[in-house]
Amino acid sequence: MTNTIADIKNPILSIRDLSVAYDKNYAVKNVTLDIKKHAVTAIMGPSGCGKSTMLRALNRMHELYENITTEGQVLLNDVNIFDMPAIKLRRQMGMVFQRPNPFPTMSIYDNVIAGYNLNGIRVKKSQKDEIVERSLQDVALWGEVKDSLLKKGSFLSGGQQQRLCIARALAFNPEVILLDEPTSALDPVATAKIEDLLVKLKENYTIVMVTHNMGQAARISDYSLFLYMGELVEYGKTKNMFTNPKDPRTEQYLTGKFG
Amino acid sequence: MESINTFLDQDHSARRILKDKLVLAGIIALSLVTISPIILIISKLVVKGYRQISLDFLIKNTPDSYEAITAVANGEIIPGGIANGIVGTLLMVSVASALAIPIGVLTGIYLYENQGKFMANLTRSVSDILQGVPSIVLGLISYLWIVKHVTMGYSALAGSVSMSIMMLPMIVRSTEETLKMIPQTLKEAALALGVPYHKVLLRVMIPTGFSGLLTGILLGISRILGETAPLLLTALGSSIINLDMTKPTSAIPLLIWEFYNDPNMIDLIWSSSLLLMTMILILNIVSKQIIANRR
Numbered sequence: 001m002t003n004t005i006a007d008i009k010n011p012i013l014s015i016r017d018l019s020v021a022y023d024k025n026y027a028v029k030n031v032t033l034d035i036k037k038h039a040v041t042a043i044m045g046p047s048g049c050g051k052s053t054m055l056r057a058l059n060r061m062h063e064l065y066e067n068i069t070t071e072g073q074v075l076l077n078d079v080n081i082f083d084m085p086a087i088k089l090r091r092q093m094g095m096v097f098q099r100p101n102p103f104p105t106m107s108i109y110d111n112v113i114a115g116y117n118l119n120g121i122r123v124k125k126s127q128k129d130e131i132v133e134r135s136l137q138d139v140a141l142w143g144e145v146k147d148s149l150l151k152k153g154s155f156l157s158g159g160q161q162q163r164l165c166i167a168r169a170l171a172f173n174p175e176v177i178l179l180d181e182p183t184s185a186l187d188p189v190a191t192a193k194i195e196d197l198l199v200k201l202k203e204n205y206t207i208v209m210v211t212h213n214m215g216q217a218a219r220i221s222d223y224s225l226f227l228y229m230g231e232l233v234e235y236g237k238t239k240n241m242f243t244n245p246k247d248p249r250t251e252q253y254l255t256g257k258f259g
Numbered sequence: 260m261e262s263i264n265t266f267l268d269q270d271h272s273a274r275r276i277l278k279d280k281l282v283l284a285g286i287i288a289l290s291l292v293t294i295s296p297i298i299l300i301i302s303k304l305v306v307k308g309y310r311q312i313s314l315d316f317l318i319k320n321t322p323d324s325y326e327a328i329t330a331v332a333n334g335e336i337i338p339g340g341i342a343n344g345i346v347g348t349l350l351m352v353s354v355a356s357a358l359a360i361p362i363g364v365l366t367g368i369y370l371y372e373n374q375g376k377f378m379a380n381l382t383r384s385v386s387d388i389l390q391g392v393p394s395i396v397l398g399l400i401s402y403l404w405i406v407k408h409v410t411m412g413y414s415a416l417a418g419s420v421s422m423s424i425m426m427l428p429m430i431v432r433s434t435e436e437t438l439k440m441i442p443q444t445l446k447e448a449a450l451a452l453g454v455p456y457h458k459v460l461l462r463v464m465i466p467t468g469f470s471g472l473l474t475g476i477l478l479g480i481s482r483i484l485g486e487t488a489p490l491l492l493t494a495l496g497s498s499i500i501n502l503d504m505t506k507p508t509s510a511i512p513l514l515i516w517e518f519y520n521d522p523n524m525i526d527l528i529w530s531s532s533l534l535l536m537t538m539i540l541i542l543n544i545v546s547k548q549i550i551a552n553r554r
């Protein structure tokens with residue numbers, strides 16, 4: 001087991017003995033690691049190894065389903081996320097899903113501001129306008145949609161929809177953004193745009209993303225972790241992991257032996 | 260050898276073309292058989308009923324037998340209209356919807372939320388059984404509950420209750436099916452924004468599935484619009500416009516039944532049926548349109 005804690009100072013997230021089970025079948029087992037602030041951390045591993053399960057534990061998405069149990073601790077800025085209201089947590093940790101999922105009944109504008117509207121948070125119109133513009137600027141979508149803000153989000157292309165979904169998550173100014181294979185449903189051009197975007201976003205946000213594309217992890221992540229059958233096999237600086245993997249399973253994965 | 264082969268091939272293809280043509284002719288013939296009743300009905304209603312249709316028909320109450328006899332004897336058009344029936348139908352359908360829609364939608368949400376649980380399965384089965392209960396039986400139940408114990412007499416309320424029980428299973432079903440068709444990821448997207456669960460349902464799920472819900476409701480309404488049997492046992496009928504829910508009330512199908520029983524009023528059957536058919540057709544077309552737009 002590699003030391004996953006010591007080499008990161010002032011981590012924004014400290015995951016301790018995190019386990020998640022579907023009906024007593026553990027999909028994530030005793031994962032312990034720290035995540036660096038304002039960096040991109042990639043979760044890698046073969047399909048079915050528990051990447052999504054681990055990511056979804058971080059904003060307590062599993063609580064919706066009765067058959068899922070979560071154990072362990074996750075500290076966000078030293079506060080256990082399981083001790084804070086889910087609503088507060090989810091505002092600090094935005095989430096972006098594999099398939100773009102803008103709200104189909106809402107305009108682009110309303111999609112971006114949905115977090116405020118749906119939660120009944122009252123904000124002045126001028127302030128809303130500002131949030132929408134800033135969030136869309138952040139995802140480099142403002143120029144493309146500023147004249148059609150009142151059109152439905154579902155009219156956009158897949159790549160634009162995914163950027164809209166990222167903007168929706170950014171509108172709350174979260175500290176952490178969780179992304180689950182955000183580009184797997186997109187073409188290479190749209191994928192490249194989102195990758196550029198994530199690199200830019202890490203100046204202000206902490207990014208944790210699942211990817212099963214090793215090239216993507218190598219291109220944009222600062223830290224990588226390799227999960228295998230629910231266990232954390234290796235974790236460290238992406239550069240070190242790709243050039244000098246310590247565990248034979250990591251090496252096998254990176255050289256394409258499985259997954 | 261080769262020529263025989265070609266000959267055989269031609270023979271085969273000729274037979275195949277003939278077969279195709281026969282099948283096509285069969286399909287057309289059967290389609291005509293299927294749609295001819297509705298065409299025959301509508302044309303009969305239009306031909307026999309159009310003369311009675313006028314503004315008076317929509318805003319005047321039903322004539323009494325004497326007025327009708329006189330008109331028929333003089334070869335004139337029967338005076339008056341069916342305003343009492345139109346108002347009664349609209350009143351009872353509105354109250355029935357006001358009862359059935361909230362209960363049905365909430366039950367549908369409950370079923371959606373509790374897939375596979377015992378109580379939900381039981382509720383779903385009961386609702387399915389309810390859909391198969393003959394409408395006259397529902398009328399009887401409403402008679403026992405409302406006429407006997409609540410309004411102490413025939414009433415619009417009793418009519419509405421029997422209609423709402425009839426609508427309920429359709430709304431329950433369409434609500435559950437509609438919600439099930441909405442991708443789980445949409446729900447999760449809202450929850451990931453920290454939105455409390457009940458707001459996700461009310462402000463994301465319901466609006467997203469709105470057209471599906473509306474379709475179920477419209478089809479439910481178009482089903483109860485023409486129901487007669489339960490109304491005979493509950494609303495009874497009235498020759499004047501009545502807006503009091505505790506009093507007997509007329510309805511278009513009730514009037515058609517009354518006209519049928521009065522030899523002098525026969526002409527009014529056609530025009531009233533024409534109006535009823537038109538209302539039902541419009542509802543059906545609107546709901547089909549909503550379904551089409553959703554795609």
Ligand SMILES: Nc1ncnc2c1ncn2[C@@H]1O[C@H](COP(=O)(O)OP(=O)(O)O)[C@@H](O)[C@H]1O
Pocket residue numbers: 022027045046047048049050051052053054
């Ligand atoms: N809703 C679920 N119910 C039961 N088992 C699940 C569910 N979701 C995922 N699993 C199982 O948990 C394991 C990890 O799944 P997942 O986290 O989705 O993997 P990954 O994202 O790495 O492909 C898999 O074996 C999968 O079959």
Ligand SMILES: [Mg+2]
Pocket residue numbers: 051052053
């Ligand atoms: Mg996954």
